[in-house]
Amino acid sequence: VVNLQAEEHIVLLDPTIEQPEPQDPITKQPMQILDPIAKQPIEPVDVITQPKQPIEPVDVITQPNDNFDKTLFQQVEVTPEVQAKKDAILESIVSASLSTIERNIQAADDLDKAFFDKGIDKIGVSSTDAFGPHLLTSPQAIKIAISGKIFTGISKLAAEILNISEQNIERQLSRPVPILTELCNFSFLPDCTLAATSRYRTIDGSCNNLNNRLWGRSFTPFERMMPALYDSFDQPRQTSVFNGPLPLARTISSQFHAQSVLGDLMPDLSHMSMEFGQFLSHDIQRNALSTGYQGSNIDCCQPNRGDPCFPIEIPSDDPYYSQFNRTCMNFVRALPTPNLDCTMGQRQQLNQNTHYIDGSQIYGSDVATSNSLRTFVGGKLQTGADPNIPNLLPKDLNNNANCHLPSANSNVKCFLAGDVRANQQPALISLHTIFMREHNRIAEGLSALNNGWSDQILFDEARKIVGAILQHITYKEFLQAILGDTIMISYGLKPSTSGYFNGYASSVNPAIKNEFSTAAFRFGHSMVHDSLKYSGTSHLFKDVFLKPDLVYDLSGGVDTITKGLTDSYSQKVDERLSHQLTRHLFEQQPGFGGDLAAINIQRGRDHGIPFYMLLKTICNVDDNVHSPTVWNALNALYQTEFDIDLFSGGVSENSVAGGKVGPTFACIIAKQFQALKKGDRYFYENSGNQAFSPAQLDEIRKTTLSKVICRNTGITSIPSNSFVKDTGPSNPMMSCNGVSDIDYNQWKCGWSNWGPWTICVNSIRFRLRTCRQQKPCDANVCIGNAFQVQMCRTFIDADTSKIEALIQRFESVLAGQHKNDGVVDINTAQKALQKLSSQDIIKKNELDTNLVE
Numbered sequence: 001v002v003n004l005q006a007e008e009h010i011v012l013l014d015p016t017i018e019q020p021e022p023q024d025p026i027t028k029q030p031m032q033i034l035d036p037i038a039k040q041p042i043e044p045v046d047v048i049t050q051p052k053q054p055i056e057p058v059d060v061i062t063q064p065n066d067n068f069d070k071t072l073f074q075q076v077e078v079t080p081e082v083q084a085k086k087d088a089i090l091e092s093i094v095s096a097s098l099s100t101i102e103r104n105i106q107a108a109d110d111l112d113k114a115f116f117d118k119g120i121d122k123i124g125v126s127s128t129d130a131f132g133p134h135l136l137t138s139p140q141a142i143k144i145a146i147s148g149k150i151f152t153g154i155s156k157l158a159a160e161i162l163n164i165s166e167q168n169i170e171r172q173l174s175r176p177v178p179i180l181t182e183l184c185n186f187s188f189l190p191d192c193t194l195a196a197t198s199r200y201r202t203i204d205g206s207c208n209n210l211n212n213r214l215w216g217r218s219f220t221p222f223e224r225m226m227p228a229l230y231d232s233f234d235q236p237r238q239t240s241v242f243n244g245p246l247p248l249a250r251t252i253s254s255q256f257h258a259q260s261v262l263g264d265l266m267p268d269l270s271h272m273s274m275e276f277g278q279f280l281s282h283d284i285q286r287n288a289l290s291t292g293y294q295g296s297n298i299d300c301c302q303p304n305r306g307d308p309c310f311p312i313e314i315p316s317d318d319p320y321y322s323q324f325n326r327t328c329m330n331f332v333r334a335l336p337t338p339n340l341d342c343t344m345g346q347r348q349q350l351n352q353n354t355h356y357i358d359g360s361q362i363y364g365s366d367v368a369t370s371n372s373l374r375t376f377v378g379g380k381l382q383t384g385a386d387p388n389i390p391n392l393l394p395k396d397l398n399n400n401a402n403c404h405l406p407s408a409n410s411n412v413k414c415f416l417a418g419d420v421r422a423n424q425q426p427a428l429i430s431l432h433t434i435f436m437r438e439h440n441r442i443a444e445g446l447s448a449l450n451n452g453w454s455d456q457i458l459f460d461e462a463r464k465i466v467g468a469i470l471q472h473i474t475y476k477e478f479l480q481a482i483l484g485d486t487i488m489i490s491y492g493l494k495p496s497t498s499g500y501f502n503g504y505a506s507s508v509n510p511a512i513k514n515e516f517s518t519a520a521f522r523f524g525h526s527m528v529h530d531s532l533k534y535s536g537t538s539h540l541f542k543d544v545f546l547k548p549d550l551v552y553d554l555s556g557g558v559d560t561i562t563k564g565l566t567d568s569y570s571q572k573v574d575e576r577l578s579h580q581l582t583r584h585l586f587e588q589q590p591g592f593g594g595d596l597a598a599i600n601i602q603r604g605r606d607h608g609i610p611f612y613m614l615l616k617t618i619c620n621v622d623d624n625v626h627s628p629t630v631w632n633a634l635n636a637l638y639q640t641e642f643d644i645d646l647f648s649g650g651v652s653e654n655s656v657a658g659g660k661v662g663p664t665f666a667c668i669i670a671k672q673f674q675a676l677k678k679g680d681r682y683f684y685e686n687s688g689n690q691a692f693s694p695a696q697l698d699e700i701r702k703t704t705l706s707k708v709i710c711r712n713t714g715i716t717s718i719p720s721n722s723f724v725k726d727t728g729p730s731n732p733m734m735s736c737n738g739v740s741d742i743d744y745n746q747w748k749c750g751w752s753n754w755g756p757w758t759i760c761v762n763s764i765r766f767r768l769r770t771c772r773q774q775k776p777c778d779a780n781v782c783i784g785n786a787f788q789v790q791m792c793r794t795f796i797d798a799d800t801s802k803i804e805a806l807i808q809r810f811e812s813v814l815a816g817q818h819k820n821d822g823v824v825d826i827n828t829a830q831k832a833l834q835k836l837s838s839q840d841i842i843k844k845n846e847l848d849t850n851l852v853e
């Protein structure tokens, strides 16, 4: 994409030997390496880069400065002539500075390489402290980020040159600039001709919205509810609205997001509610984090790494980490991306998964991943990590899915799934396994109908059904439990009990909102218990993070883990999080685990998420939604309530009536799921040419998470609603024995069985059958007649040929009524029969007294 100038670098490394100052080979002046975006000189650490071609000391900011009429960019309302002038100015700034920005990016890449060569940034799990699989950034995202860096760098530069304030950057700079558009990954649109009439979603989510073909596609930016609030245009929000630094993320975590205690259990919801939430989260969002050279993990606790780094500082009096003398926790910034319009503007972040609820965590968010998971036989997905345990996920032979393998048992391997985070902990692996099995089971069920379907149709249809089941469980059970009736009703989130949903609106952008992803939907982190219940025992999360072992346990495994989830409570959604997450996240040696609450706060700042009070106001939430103690605790930490981070302020609100999250998060979550419903052309309840038949839709509606669990594990009984732990009259235990499956007959193609014969009228009788050609059946799947006519009396001395002629005439009359879909209804047939009775031949036969039945 970018034509970067090739510069050869000689890297001399030895931290113990004092290195000479790097010099410009021509001017012999001391050289500086530029931080690509901040343009602050980067201390060259112990790395010396000597480009053969010097970086020209052109200051693009001061150089063309005087030629531009900056006042144009202070105006809001402009005439077309003024706009044309402004566009010309933008264009000349972009062309004047593009090569400098590119060189800065190259310099940063060179720095990455040096850290890699030195063995500081490593590939693999060992140096990922606190990140684990979340760091597995796809090459595609890294590619997009190259233009992301250009767009962000150039926008910032233009804003500085033109004196555009941070608040106005979107308004003044979101104009197409041809040279930039060429560099933008979102200016190439896919061909949607086939997808426009397809019954099936594309794998990557493109062509769902036919007016905006990239909406909801994987590898597109997160959208925002509110413009970002960065420090100096694109730097993490680190300063108070009254200046001075914000409190440290780790301090807020250790002081405010303290350890949950036993009394903080949910009164009703099971730990499965937590786990389904995470599974759903992994369907709709995966942020792309910065990586080092060749995808290595950047160690941000090394000084002077510039933009990709935003390490979490640990104060020296930390209540936990101080005993390990730990002062820093690794944290890399999320990669920048151009916005979807390919215009300049604020720094944005990239979602690597399809935004839609479409089972992409099972199937992958791009065709290559999807293909790598398929068997291409019978529509099924790959299985079989262990020959002794049927239907486990497939093994990850390259072991690049980032998990810890035991040295003792070489049989144990990481698993492969549609989302790379699948190995994060065994409960997540279990849900992945269950839904992979559900897919294969449905593919088998469809295949048994003998419709003659190819592997592709079996795969597509099973995937369509599984996606619909996921959506149904999400809206019918999960959101219902989290948001409660009032919110569900006011945002139109409740599924209908019959018929189609008519609310699809092509104007609604389904994209995951940044506020939802970095804060609101992380409410689930507060629901995580200390441990996974496992039969009579339990396992602390720190002992099972990234370890697939439990799943391979021959006397337990997926069934036992799943049973443990329905059989224990979640923690309440409140400011408290388990130490398993706030001290021991992905811990590999004592004292060196991560802190997820601190990461959530830091991530929000990295993304420039505005402070809590702003979102609360946007959501129309009243004051006094915190208990006084909690509100005081928050205000003791922050200089002002206008600094409070969205995650901290939101997660600690009192929950809405009937729901489990506070009103601000409820609002953000409800808006997001409303967009995911109204903005998804393939939403399972929609009508249209991609729709389920009404009878098929009714089958989807019968599904619950408990039934899916029953159908795919050896569990024998389970609460009817597995999101609710306690059983009783409203949530009876359900036996898995004979639990209802989908009625595949609603997918059967071709003739139905014959209906019963009619009574004998005028010597003949008939029967009907229906042609089932609902989608995805072949349109000409039925050959032959939808009816059969028969003589039903025998005549003594009868003239058989005349009777046969009668039957033929009857058939031709019926055939005249034969509808296109092959269905002849009884009334039509009966009318035809009446017409026939006026015929002579019938009259003659009626007079015959020797009729025999």
Ligand code: HEM
Pocket (backbone or CB within 6 Å): 130, 131, 134, 274, 275, 276, 277, 278, 281, 285, 286, 287, 288, 424, 425, 516, 517, 518, 521, 522, 523, 524, 525, 527, 528, 541, 596, 599, 600, 603
């Ligand atoms: C044991 C359970 C869990 C662990 C260990 C875990 C861990 C993590 C980690 C390490 C991240 C990346 C943080 C960052 O770098 O910004 C993350 C992100 C996130 N988590 Fe969790 N999480 C868990 C459960 C959940 C649950 C139950 C939910 C929701 C109900 C959830 C929602 C999210 C969301 C929305 C993100 C942002 C995802 C993205 O866009 O990349 N997590 N989680």
Ligand SMILES: [Ca+2]
Pocket (backbone or CB within 6 Å): 283, 284, 285, 353, 354, 355, 356, 357, 358, 359, 360, 361
């Ligand atoms: Ca998805």
